[in-house]
Amino acid sequence: MSIDHKYLIIVSGPTAVGKTDVTIDLALKYNCPILSCDSRQIYKELNIGTAKVTQSEQKGIPHHFIDHVSIHEPYSAGKYEKQAIALLEELFMQHKVLILTGGTGLYIQAITQGLDDFPDVEQDIIDELEDELQRNGLLALSQNLKERDPEYYELVDKQNSRRVIRALSIIRQTGKKFSDFLNRPEKKRNFTPIKILLNRDRQKLYDRINLRVDQMMEKGLLNEVQSLIEHKTLKSLQTVGYQELFSHLDGHTDLKTAIELIKRNSRRYAKRQLTWFRRDPQWQSFHPDARAEISKYLNNLIQQA
Numbered sequence: 508m509s510i511d512h513k514y515l516i517i518v519s520g521p522t523a524v525g526k527t528d529v530t531i532d533l534a535l536k537y538n539c540p541i542l543s544c545d546s547r548q549i550y551k552e553l554n555i556g557t558a559k560v561t562q563s564e565q566k567g568i569p570h571h572f573i574d575h576v577s578i579h580e581p582y583s584a585g586k587y588e589k590q591a592i593a594l595l596e597e598l599f600m601q602h603k604v605l606i607l608t609g610g611t612g613l614y615i616q617a618i619t620q621g622l623d624d625f626p627d628v629e630q631d632i633i634d635e636l637e638d639e640l641q642r643n644g645l646l647a648l649s650q651n652l653k654e655r656d657p658e659y660y661e662l663v664d665k666q667n668s669r670r671v672i673r674a675l676s677i678i679r680q681t682g683k684k685f686s687d688f689l690n691r692p693e694k695k696r697n698f699t700p701i702k703i704l705l706n707r708d709r710q711k712l713y714d715r716i717n718l719r720v721d722q723m724m725e726k727g728l729l730n731e732v733q734s735l736i737e738h739k740t741l742k743s744l745q746t747v748g749y750q751e752l753f754s755h756l757d758g759h760t761d762l763k764t765a766i767e768l769i770k771r772n773s774r775r776y777a778k779r780q781l782t783w784f785r786r787d788p789q790w791q792s793f794h795p796d797a798r799a800e801i802s803k804y805l806n807n808l809i810q811q812a
């Protein structure tokens with residue numbers, strides 16, 4: 508196949524918007540597997556709190572990069588790029604169309620453009636930042652990032668200590684802004700990406716997020732977090748839905764407050780996701796219920812074999 512005859516349909520959007528149903532429909536239409544680009548569903552131990560697609564929801568369609576690694580294994584967007592690109596090359600030998608779905612913008616960038624090359628950081632700098640996190644908390648580090656690199660501060664997931672520390676470590680190592688390293692030339696890929704952005708009215712999206720958190724609690728999220736509490740300092744667990752309940756289990760907040768914090772932080776995460784996507788004009792926006800419009804749009808772009 509030539510480059511024009513390989514298509515990667517990317518279905519993304521903010522958390523809880525409704526990506527799963529749309530993606531499954533498209534995978535059935537094109538009879539192809541799905542690759543996940545969700546940096547939390549990649550972990551085997553994180554299920555309820557990541558709203559991981561269930562076996563029944565998968566409808567027999569092969570899904571890749573779900574339950575891919577353990578929380579104990581170091582994993583990065585750079586490693587994801589290498590593994591996912593290798594798998595795409597293999598799968599494109601049998602498929603004209605493949606589907607990528609999830610809401611992690613950095614993973615999508617890794618696939619479509621390649622990641623920027625960052626300098627190595629001395630371990631002493633990382634250790635220093637980890638110590639500051641323990642002493643002063645994530646908010647203090649986030650404020651430091653805001654002062655040093657306000658552009659990246661607007662994009663980063665401020666609840667994700669890994670991302671905040673990563674940015675600050677580059678800043679302290681180089682004396683340059685982290686965002687200065689984010690505008691390198693794109694890597695060439697042997698497929699054509701088609702970017703579908705799902706979105707809803709903001710209040711309806713926030714209502715769905717709140718409802719999803721309530722449903723997670725009903726499904727046993729607190730028990731899931733309790734089972735992981737001895738590993739709470741792992742970087743893979745520095746994420747919304749887990750950190751708030753770790754705080755509750757440590758006696759810092761009551762359960763009701765912890766649940767409200769999960770909802771608030773999830774809404775804030777959705778807002779940051781949309782900010783990230785809006786930087787790229789290649790995204791075509793659709794309501795998740797607009798299946799016919801999405802299908803027509805794809806039919807017009809994907810050349811018939």
